[in-house]
Amino acid sequence: MKVSGFSFVKNALKFDYPIIESINSILPLCDEFIIAVGKSEDETLNLIKSIKSDKIKIIETVWDETLRVGGRVLAVETDKALAAIDKNSDWAFYIQGDEVVHEKYHKNILNAMKEYKDAKNVDGLLFKYKHFFGSYDYVADAPDWYRREIRVIRPNKGVYSYKDAQGFRKENNKVLNVKLIDAYIYHYGWVKRPDTMQQKQENFNKLWHDDEWMEKNVQKKEEFDYSIINSLSLFDDTHPEVMQARINKQNWKFDYDISFKKLSLKNSFKRNVEKYTGIRIGEYKNYKIV
Numbered sequence: 001m002k003v004s005g006f007s008f009v010k011n012a013l014k015f016d017y018p019i020i021e022s023i024n025s026i027l028p029l030c031d032e033f034i035i036a037v038g039k040s041e042d043e044t045l046n047l048i049k050s051i052k053s054d055k056i057k058i059i060e061t062v063w064d065e066t067l068r069v070g071g072r073v074l075a076v077e078t079d080k081a082l083a084a085i086d087k088n089s090d091w092a093f094y095i096q097g098d099e100v101v102h103e104k105y106h107k108n109i110l111n112a113m114k115e116y117k118d119a120k121n122v123d124g125l126l127f128k129y130k131h132f133f134g135s136y137d138y139v140a141d142a143p144d145w146y147r148r149e150i151r152v153i154r155p156n157k158g159v160y161s162y163k164d165a166q167g168f169r170k171e172n173n174k175v176l177n178v179k180l181i182d183a184y185i186y187h188y189g190w191v192k193r194p195d196t197m198q199q200k201q202e203n204f205n206k207l208w209h210d211d212e213w214m215e216k217n218v219q220k221k222e223e224f225d226y227s228i229i230n231s232l233s234l235f236d237d238t239h240p241e242v243m244q245a246r247i248n249k250q251n252w253k254f255d256y257d258i259s260f261k262k263l264s265l266k267n268s269f270k271r272n273v274e275k276y277t278g279i280r281i282g283e284y285k286n287y288k289i290v
Contacts, residue, residue: 001090001113002031004031004034004085005034010063011040011042012097015204021243026095028103035081039063068210071164074164075161089156090154092153094150100185112125122178122290123159125153126179128182128184129145129187134256136188137234138234139233139234141233141271144267148285153176186239192224193251194223202218205217229256231263
C-alpha cells in the first residue's frame, strides 16, 4: 500500500501556522508528501525546506489573488498538490496548515486504509474534529462548528478539492462515499497570539470577500477579541507530541468561564439533541457515509 500526503501553504511564519507540526504529524503514515508552497512575504519556503525528510516534495506556486469568491484559491492550491502525487498511490492523505493528527490515532488510520484499500465503493475516510479556540486548553463545542470532514481520499478517480478546500467532490460534482473512522483532526487555526489572529482575520477574509464587504465587516484593530465565542469546553486530554514545543512557548493568557453560554435557542436545542442522540440537526454533509 502506498500513501501520499499533500497540502499547501503560504505565509506560514507571518500568520503563525503550525505547518511543520501538521506535516510531521502524518509523515510516518506517508511514503511521500507533496507541499505546494505559495510565493510568500516571509521565509515559508525555507521553513519547509528545513524538514529533514526525503519524503518531502515541494512545488513552488503563485496564488491567483483574483479568486476572491468563496475562498476558491485555496481549492486551486490544494489541487496543484493533489495533481503531483505519485500515480501509483492507493491513498492521498490531506492535511491543512493548521491541522494536526495525534499519534495515538496512527494505528486506527493505518488499519482503515488497509481495510478499505480494495473496497472500490469507498472513496475516502472521514475524520472527526476538535476545534481549539483562544488557547490550547479550550475546545469550541457549539453546533455551528463542523464536526467531520474527509482527509484521506482515493486519488486518480476524478476527485478534486471543493469550494474553499474544506472537503472534496468527484466527477459530475458528486459527493464522496466515505467510511467514518475513529480518529480526530486537531484544528488549531483559532489558537494564535491575539495580534497575529487579528492580522490573519484581516488578511484571510480577503480570500472570500471583496473590498466593500471587508470594509463593512472586518474591523481593523490591534488584537482579536476572543470573547466573541459562544460556547467552549475544557480540553482534558493530551495534545500531539509534535505540538508540545509550540504549546510550551505560548506567551499569551486566555481564560474563559465554560459555564457561560451565548447560544441561541436554536443552537441550544440542537446541542441538546446531539448530546443525547448523537444526531446534529441540519448538519452540512459534503459526503455520504457508506
